Amino acid sequence: MSAPILELRNLSAGWGSAPAIREVSLTVERGEIVTIIGANGAGKSTTLMAISSILRPMSGQVLYEGADTASVAAEKLPAMGLCQVPEGRRIFPRLTVAENLDMGAYFRKDGDAVRHDMEHVFELFPRLRERRDQKGGTLSGGEQQMLAIGRALMGRPKLLLLDEPSLGLAPLIVEHIFAIIRRINEESDMTVLLVEQNANLALGLAHRGYVMETGRISMTDTAENLLQNPDIRRAYLGE
Amino acid sequence: MTPASKAMLTKIVVGAVWLFAVVWPMTGITPQGFEFGKAISIVGFAMAAVLAGLGLWKLRQKLDAAGFKPFTALANRCCGMPPWLWRGLLLAALLAFPFVSSRYGQDVAINVLVYVTLGLGLNIVVGLAGLLDLGYIAFYGVGAYTYALLSIHYQLSFWLALPLCAVMAAAAGVVIGYPTLRMRGDYLAIVTLGFGEILRIILNNWMQLTGGPNGLLGIKPAAVYLPDPENGWEFVRVLLKSPEAQYFLVLAIALFTVVSVRRLADSRIGRAWEAIREDETAAAIMGVNTFALKLLAYSLGAVFGGLAGAFFSAKMRFVSPGSFTFIESAMVLAMVVLGGMGSVPGIVLGALALIALPEVFRDFENYRMLVFGAAMALMMLFRPAGLIPAKRVGRRSEEAHS
Structure with missing residues (x-):
């Protein structure tokens, strides 16, 4: 091992x-x-x-x-x-959903792969795609949690x-979000x-x-x- | 009478009583005794204005309901224009302005443009990075004194001194920012206020270098080489002393600032600043080096203060510590907040409003600051996010894709 x-x-x-x-x-x-x-x-x-x-x-x-x-x-x-979804979600309220996700990929320079990963996040959480030009602060609590998880995934964490x-x-x-976490764990190890x-x-x-x-x-x-x-x-x- | 209009009437009466209580002590208590006429006429005028405003508002509601929206139609048409067209028109208007304006108008315009530069510089710090800075005018002072000293002692030309002023202001930003930017929120505001005052007091007391309260005299204006038609088109050195020339100089500095700040706001750095403003800890978790970026915001904001300061001392040909008091910092901050934090057109409008409005209200003489204060209070009530709130624009990474 x-x-x-x-x-x-x-x-x-x-x-x-x-x-x-x-x-x-x-x-x-x-x-x-x-x-x-x-x-x-x-x-x-x-x-x-x-x-x-x-x-x-x-x-x-x-x-x-x-x-x-x-x-x-x-x-x-x-x-x-090593990426974190902090307690209380801590999304950026006055940035849009897409901009929040972009912040998750802040350190990355590979633009095309970042766009691809954003598509992937939108596939995991279709609600975020619908709301992508909306400000993060206007989302419901569940959507904000999805956004916080999506934002962390944008960093391609190990x-x-x-x-x-x-x-x-x-x-x-909560059940929906936990199912997604299991899926991420199984699909991308x-x-x-x-x-x-x-x-x-x-x-x-x-x-x-x-x-x-x-x-x-x-x-x-x-x-x-x-x-x-x-x-x-x-x-x-x-x- | 409906309950709604009854409530409105009560509010108007309460407002009239309040206004009277504010205005009467200032106008009615004289050494000769009490006088009511003036206060009553002011309250009367105010009430008339409120009722007229209410009438217009009701009218607008009726017209809205009837589907008559001329402003929306106009805005749609203007947005339909290609950006180069309205930008070109705006630039042409700005270039033509000194030829159609009076000397007084040019002076006001020069002032507005200086404050546009300052407001946009402070906007990087306050609007984008979210750091409340109450001592911003210190960098204006650094720029002004840097050019003054270089011009007096080394006869350095304005154009060579300008980048040095920017560098000195940025260095001052790093020196002040390094210890203070570890603080957040209210604490940061108080400490920046303190540093702003420290700089003013240094300028006031360092007699050998700054001349203390007497200031510095003998600063050269900026100069350019232009072909002279009367002398066989030979290039001659022209001092930019006339208001027209100064207007064009400060217009160039302000336009440079507008373009730079817009580009910064749309950049990766700008996004990181906004993330820091929204939630500093979360930004750090995303991999943003928060301290370095805050320091960068602080020193880049200072650069534009330094540029404005260099222009100021070349224009006045005299600097003294009296020009760099806290009230100036407060004024620039008010422009940023009033115009709309983070919004470039908003801040331009904010500078215009805060410099031009007191000029317009000159007729009110002693009351002009009162009217000015009332105007500010009203704007904050009705447009709390600023005259032109920042829009979430800029290219997003997935836009190029779709």
């Missing part, structure tokens, strides 16, 4: 002086969908922000394709194949970081690291899962086993 695409070694990070995550270690293999589940404030988003170098680690390492990202500036990572794509969306739309509060859905989609509690990884197993685990069912699935 080749080296994991992402490995965290005893990573501690936080926004102030106190770390929000402590000694987090996890691995993501190529082609996998891995999920981090946990309650609000467990440190899931902090973990993603540290992986994408927006937040500098206090101690520990982030190894992406075997190399430490500590010396790599955040803006270099998309070109290395590893896609997804932060709570189900946040505030109707169940039907894209590795996905998914952070979710909705444990049931996330474990239904992922191959493996990590459970996060108050800044630490408390448990890890295959998604199936976690779904069967009585503690998980009680704590996160409301049984």
Whole structure:
């Protein structure tokens, strides 16, 4: 087996002086969908922000394709194949849908391939094609989430970081979006690291899962086993 | 009476009372006692204007309902014209202007064009990159003093000094921007305000170099070589001192600025600036080097301030710190906001409105700033995105494809 695409070694990070995550270690293999589940404030988003170098680690390492990202500036990572769909979508509200997608390919110089990829995003999300000259801020929550995912796909990621794509969306739309994520993973062999509060859905989609509690990884197993685990069912699935 | 018109009537009465409360203390309290006539006549005029406006508005609604839309038809026809045609017409009008205008009109036009350049430069910073800069006039000052010093001490010609002024302003932009651009929003605004004042105070106190509050005298105007028909078409050096000549010079600078800013706004860099304005963290996640691009916006904005400053000192042949106060920064910012942030035609119109309107209101003498303030408040109420809001134009990558 080749080296994991992402490995965290005893990573501690936080926004102030106190770390929000402590000694987090996890691995993501190529082609996998891995999920981090946990309650609000467990440190899931902090973990993603540290992986994408927006937040500098206090101690520990982030190894992406075997190399430490500590010396790599955040803006270099998309070109290395690490793209993020941030929490709360964070689309550019006063840019059009097409311009938002263009921003996802900001670092790319291959114009023809970018146009081809935009077509591909429009095939995945036909709603975005209908709205492509509309300002991002005028879209519904579900459409904005599609746009945020489409924007990240425009960078042709090897590893896609997804932060709570189900946040505030109707169940039907969430199901649609999760089906698309599975399709992307299967068709283009894209590795996905998914952070979710909705444990049931996330474990239904992922191959493996990590459970996060108050800044630490408390448990890890295959998604199936976690779904069967009585503690998980009680704590996160409301049984 | 319908409830709607009753509510309208109440609003008008409340408005009249409010206006009276504002106007009367200023006009009616005199050392000789109280006087009401003036305030009542002003309120009366205002009410008449409001009622006339309401009448016109109702009329327009009726005409709209009847399908009579002359302005839309006109706009459609104008948009149907090829762009080179209306651009050519506009350019011809701009070139012909000094020959049909009075000396006074030329002076106002020169002023407007200086502020168009400043407004467009600030637009890069505020409108595109979304960085609120309250000290922009500092770069105007850097440009003006750079040319003044080069002209006085080294007799450098205007044309050689102009790029140096741009470089100095850009350097000042980097020096000020490097420590300040780590801040966001309100904090950035306060710090830029501080740097603007620091520069003015330096100019005011560095007696050996800047002459302090006395300013610098003896700056040479720009000069060009033109063939002289009376002297066998030999090239002679002509100083650009007349208002017409100055008008053409500043027109060239303003047109250069318009073209540059438009091209920048449509470029990849312009898109990245807009992304930073919308959401800085998201832009960084997309691979935008946010700090470098903010610094670039700041120093490129400064370049146009520097160009305008060089023209200003060549025109006035005198500079002093009094020309670079905070009120000037506020004025340029008001043009950008009023005209429409990020919109080139909007800012041109904003500069025209803010320079020309106070001139038009000269008849009101002491009240002209009051009328001016009222006009601004009204425009912000009715057109909050500016007179000509920025449109989402520009080529999109998939357009060439489809």
